[in-house]
Amino acid sequence: xxxxxxxxxxxxxxxxxxxxxxxxxxxxxxxxxxxxxxxxxxxxxxxxxxxxxxxxxxxxxxxxxxxxxxxxxxxxxxxxxxxxxxxxxxxxxxxxxxxxxxxxxxxxxxxxxxxxxxxxxxxxxxxxxxxxxxxxxxxxxxxxxxxxxxxxxxxxxxxxxxxxxxxxxxxxxxxxxxxxxxxxxxxxxxxxxxxxxxxxxxxxxxxxxxxxxxxxxxxxxxxxxxxxxxxxxxxxxxxxxxxxxxxxxxxxxxxxxxxxxxxxxxxxxxxxxxxxxxxxxxxxxxxxxxxxxxxxxxxxxxxxxxxxxxxxxxxxxxxxxxxxxxxxxxxxxxxxxxxxxxxxxxxxxxxxxxxxxxxxxxxxxxxxxxxxxxxxxxxxxxxxxxxxxxxxxxxxxxxxxxxx
Amino acid sequence: xxxxxxxxxxxxxxxxxxxxxxxxxxxxxxxxxxxxxxxxxxxxxxxxxxxxxxxxxxxxxxxxxxxxxxxxxxxxxxxxxxxxxxxxxxxxxxxxxxxxxxxxxxxxxxxxxxxxxxxxxxxxxxxxxxxxxxxxxxxxxxxxxxxxxxxxxxxxxxxxxxxxxxxxxxxxxxxxxxxxxxxxxxxxxxxxxxxxxxxxxxxxxxxxxxxxxxxxxxxxxxxxxxxxxxxxxxxxxxxxxxxxxxxxxxxxxxxxxxxxxxxxxxxxxxxxxxxxxxxxxxxxxxxxxxxxxxxxxxxxxxxxxxxxxxxxxxxxxxxxxxxxxxxxxxxxxxxxxxxxxxxxxxxxxxxxxxxxxxxxxxxxxxxxxxxxxxxxxxxxxxxxxxxxxxxxxxxxxxxxxxxxxxxxxxxxxxxxxxxxxxxxxxxxxxxxxxxxxxxxxxxxxxxxxxxxxxxxxxxxxxxxxxxxxxxxxxxxxxxxxxxxxxxxxxxxxxxxxxxxxxxxxxxxxxxx
Numbered sequence: 054x055x056x057x058x059x060x061x062x063x064x065x066x067x068x069x070x071x072x073x074x075x076x077x078x079x080x081x082x083x084x085x086x087x088x089x090x091x092x093x094x095x096x097x098x099x100x101x102x103x104x105x106x107x108x109x110x111x112x113x114x115x116x117x118x119x120x121x122x123x124x125x126x127x128x129x130x131x132x133x134x135x136x137x138x139x140x141x142x143x144x145x146x147x148x149x150x151x152x153x154x155x156x157x158x159x160x161x162x163x164x165x166x167x168x169x170x171x172x173x174x175x176x177x178x179x180x181x182x183x184x185x186x187x188x189x190x191x192x193x194x195x196x197x198x199x200x201x202x203x204x205x206x207x208x209x210x211x212x213x214x215x216x217x218x219x220x221x222x223x224x225x226x227x228x229x230x231x232x233x234x235x236x237x238x239x240x241x242x243x244x245x246x247x248x249x250x251x252x253x254x255x256x257x258x259x260x261x262x263x264x265x266x267x268x269x270x271x272x273x274x275x276x277x278x279x280x281x282x283x284x285x286x287x288x289x290x291x292x293x294x295x296x297x298x299x300x301x302x303x304x305x306x307x308x309x310x311x312x313x314x315x316x317x318x319x320x321x322x323x324x325x326x327x328x329x330x331x332x333x334x335x336x337x338x339x340x341x342x343x344x345x346x347x348x349x350x351x352x353x354x355x356x357x358x359x360x361x362x363x364x365x366x367x368x369x370x371x372x373x374x375x376x377x378x379x380x381x382x383x384x385x386x387x388x389x390x391x392x393x394x395x396x397x398x399x400x401x402x403x404x405x406x407x408x409x410x411x412x413x414x415x416x417x418x419x420x421x422x423x424x425x426x427x428x429x430x431x432x433x434x435x436x437x438x439x440x441x442x443x444x445x446x447x448x449x450x451x452x453x454x455x456x457x
Numbered sequence: 458x459x460x461x462x463x464x465x466x467x468x469x470x471x472x473x474x475x476x477x478x479x480x481x482x483x484x485x486x487x488x489x490x491x492x493x494x495x496x497x498x499x500x501x502x503x504x505x506x507x508x509x510x511x512x513x514x515x516x517x518x519x520x521x522x523x524x525x526x527x528x529x530x531x532x533x534x535x536x537x538x539x540x541x542x543x544x545x546x547x548x549x550x551x552x553x554x555x556x557x558x559x560x561x562x563x564x565x566x567x568x569x570x571x572x573x574x575x576x577x578x579x580x581x582x583x584x585x586x587x588x589x590x591x592x593x594x595x596x597x598x599x600x601x602x603x604x605x606x607x608x609x610x611x612x613x614x615x616x617x618x619x620x621x622x623x624x625x626x627x628x629x630x631x632x633x634x635x636x637x638x639x640x641x642x643x644x645x646x647x648x649x650x651x652x653x654x655x656x657x658x659x660x661x662x663x664x665x666x667x668x669x670x671x672x673x674x675x676x677x678x679x680x681x682x683x684x685x686x687x688x689x690x691x692x693x694x695x696x697x698x699x700x701x702x703x704x705x706x707x708x709x710x711x712x713x714x715x716x717x718x719x720x721x722x723x724x725x726x727x728x729x730x731x732x733x734x735x736x737x738x739x740x741x742x743x744x745x746x747x748x749x750x751x752x753x754x755x756x757x758x759x760x761x762x763x764x765x766x767x768x769x770x771x772x773x774x775x776x777x778x779x780x781x782x783x784x785x786x787x788x789x790x791x792x793x794x795x796x797x798x799x800x801x802x803x804x805x806x807x808x809x810x811x812x813x814x815x816x817x818x819x820x821x822x823x824x825x826x827x828x829x830x831x832x833x834x835x836x837x838x839x840x841x842x843x844x845x846x847x848x849x850x851x852x853x854x855x856x857x858x859x860x861x862x863x864x865x866x867x868x869x870x871x872x873x874x875x876x877x878x879x880x881x882x883x884x885x886x887x888x889x890x891x892x893x894x895x896x897x898x899x900x901x902x903x904x905x906x907x908x909x910x911x912x913x914x915x916x917x918x919x920x921x922x923x924x925x926x927x928x929x930x931x932x933x934x935x936x937x938x939x940x941x942x943x944x945x946x947x948x949x950x951x952x953x954x955x956x957x958x959x960x961x962x963x964x965x966x967x968x969x
Contacts, residue, residue, distance in 0.1 A: 341803070
């Protein structure tokens with residue numbers, strides 16, 4: 054049935070590629086822009102109260118769990134799954150922590166190790182059903198949501214409190230004073246901030262040089278500089294405010310930073326990370342490429358489990374108590390952060406930095422609306438609308454690319 | 458003689474630059490069974506889609522005269538309202554609904570939107586009796602066999618008061634008994650006055666049942682012959698008409714240098730994954746030598762892809778038995794990693810489903826089956842990865858802006874080159890290429906053939922599965938024919954012709 058077909062035109066492909074690049078730029082940097090706009094908006098309406106140094110540190114401390122859970126959730130969403138159980142798992146592991154430290158007087162550091170292991174075991178339980186029995190993750194984790202909420206209630210019959218000061222410091226204290234002060238600024242925080250900014254700039258430039266040497270297409274120089282300037286200014290301001298705060302760099306931010314950097318690297322540079330994208334992008338093709346998709350799915354959930362354990366440590370430390378109702382709706386915060394950050398509902402697409410920015414947007418919304426004294430029910434409505442708007446933006450973008 | 462029920466006059470249809478049908482004219486008389494024959498891709502299905510309104514009036518040229526007046530169908534609903542019903546090869550039944558519900562699907566017996574169960578089940582029972590289906594109307598479709606499902610489809614058509622019934626490969630998935638029953642039913646319907654158009658590859662069935670045969674090749678009608686038992690109307694004549702196309706320089710020259718035997722399969726038997734008693738591949742044995750390009754020819758449903766996918770990591774079928782030897786050593790291929798480790802690569806016929814990750818970049822697709830080759834201790838060396846992707850992009854002339862481009866933005870030919878790169882990077886000894894040029898334009902096809910030649914020249918064994926006989930004749934050194942899951946013969950390059958292949962491909966397997 055084929056007669057003649059004109060040779061494919063290179064220009065046609067170039068054009069569609071340029072368009073794809075343009076939309077991906079809007080997509081990728083649109084989210085940073087949205088964050089800046091939201092921060093600016095609240096900064097104005099709260100008459101500058103949003104970015105008071107102590108508010109910045111408490112923003113980080115209150116939302117640390119979202120960052121940690123969003124990282125694990127992003128990996129699960131990229132693989133094409135979902136995890137509805139993380140809030141309950143956080144509560145259950147928090148219960149384990151509370152009981153160990155108060156009823157059995159276990160050393161807090163040992164209790165933390167146990168919490169991470171227990172989280173991993175819970176993840177393995179869920180991973181087993183998803184990966185080896187083939188029960189959809191939606192169902193397994195819906196079951197897990199009920200099961201582990203129940204476990205939390207059983208474990209924490211009454212609220213456990215009165216933890217070791219070391220344990221409480223994790224989410225409530227910072228490095229202020231460890232290396233002295235520069236005026237009213239904490240020196241250690243400034244050093245960390247400066248190193249962070251330098252690292253981002255240097256690694257971006259190095260990556261660009263290397264990519265060019267390999268003949269890859271790189272973003273335009275102007276765009277790169279603009280992006281670096283925006284990031285550097287944001288980080289610089291954050292460093293300044295945090296250094297000015299009573300606590301200095303919160304310990305919990307160190308934990309979050311390590312987790313984010315480590316997992317961004319895992320997703321981008323390791324075989325495991327690549328396999329997650331392959332499984333989510335086209336499961337059948339991944340299988341036929343010899344990827345052990347079951348193993349990938351299993352370890353994904355184990356990973357989510359131990360991150361839930363870490364989140365439980367952070368949350369229990371922050372609250373100073375283990376309560377059965379802890380972790381309520383955490384899964385929704387984490388899922389929303391991923392989708393606002395550009396993850397695709399169908400899997401295969403999503404990046405750790407995106408999820409982190411998504412989590413920041415949620416965090417700033419939370420804090421800004423609270424400072425303004427907006428009623429919690431209205432806060433909920435606004436956050437829901439932001440989530441829908443973010444994903445709708447993604448969909449419209451995609452439809453436009455397709456139509457072109 | 459009565460007026461024709463259907464006349465298609467000068468039908469033409471193009472898809473972009475591709476001309477699928479040109480000036481097709483055919484006439485169907487009332488209450489006849491009219492067969493349409495042609496190779497895969499000849500335009501049979503396109504013609505039926507034009508007739509049924511799937512391609513609406515205005516999207517084609519020419520005119521359709523149906524029951525004496527011009528038909529301008531805008532959709533399937535329009536043609537169904539006039540009594541034209543098409544039954545596609547993939548059945549359009551909803552598996553978890555009952556037979557009765559399926560018969561009236563989209564045509565519900567209801568009052569004010571509420572299903573009238575009495576009428577539904579009563580009329581369903583009557584229709585089922587008419588097609589000879591002895592089942593309870595409330596049985597779920599998923600619980601009955603394919604043969605009976607086909608009867609449900611026909612009952613569904615009858616419920617729509619069908620005057621012209623189009624059947625696309627109705628017996629492709631049926632066993633002999635079910636086929637015989639279906640053909641008997643078609644005769645009975647003809648006697649009741651239902652006109653039928655049948656598309657089929659099974660020439661023996663067509664000779665048995667059709668009143669007239671129209672043969673289509675490359676989007677045009679070659680001839681329409683009455684099947685009235687006259688001298689010279691036989692399967693050979695149809696085959697000649699179907700394939701009689703001159704061969705030009707569509708293939709690069711081939712100068713094979715054959716080495717030792719690389720792969721041998723003995724008594725490979727595969728059963729259907731669900732219907733575990735149905736044999737899909739029946740004790741097939743074949744071998745390929747280093748530097749050799751071996752073809753597998755077979756009609757749709759002959760078990761070509763099933764053979765390949767069962768061999769490659771048991772990705773198809775159940776109760777698989779048989780032995781595989783690589784350079785004389787028996788090997789295990791019961792998982793994809795094992796098959797890959799043993800130097801086997803499989804390029805699927807369904808590129809988008811099994812071949813590529815469309816949303817990923819070219820470079821990530823290229824390394825996806827052998828990521829360990831560009832990584833150490835689980836960490837990817839991105840420099841090496843880019844280097845590899847660049848090499849293949851240059852070597853296979855993948856036309857793209859860069860190796861970072863998403864595969865979904867490439868043309869079919871370039872996507873296929875990405876898949877070939879991915880498998881070449883696993884450094885296989887044996888490549889199984891399933892329909893390697895499906896959906897690819899002529900220029901890119903030539904390039905794929907060149908790649909096949911180069912692979913063979915570098916000492917690899919290549920197996921090409923294709924439904925296009927000229928392609929097999931153009932690229933292969935030796936061709937096996939597959940019919941109903943059995944290897945029915947093998948022909949060397951010099952002795953194979955389209956006619957001799959088609960004869961072996963349509964050969965009925967001897968009953969076991």
